[in-house]
Amino acid sequence: MGHEVNFEWCVMLVKVRAFASFREILGGEKELDVEEGSTIRDFLDKLAIANTRFKDEAFDESGRLRDYVSLMKNRKRIDSEEDLLTKLKEGDELAIFPPVSGG
Secondary structure, X not given: OOOOOOOOOOEEEEXXXXXXXXXXXXXXXXXXXXXXXXXXXXXXXXXXXXXHHHHHHHEOOOOOEOOOOEEEEOOXXXXXXXXXXXXXXXXXXXXXXXOOOOO
């Protein structure tokens, strides 16, 4: 009588809101499943795997997030590469902005 192991990893829902050209690429607001313990970078990588156009627009050839991409987690700006290693929690909201132009 062994123990049954549940191989369904704990997943959580994270909301993504894309703006301007990223909205055209990713669609509007949506919730996506991510594994518990995922970082912002993991989440962005998942989006890039699912959508090559997003990958081309958001990441350079070396896989780094382009400087002009702006991110906010729960309405707070993500400023550095280290911030991308922040772990997400159930119900977090990630907003993705393309370059802003204007005058």
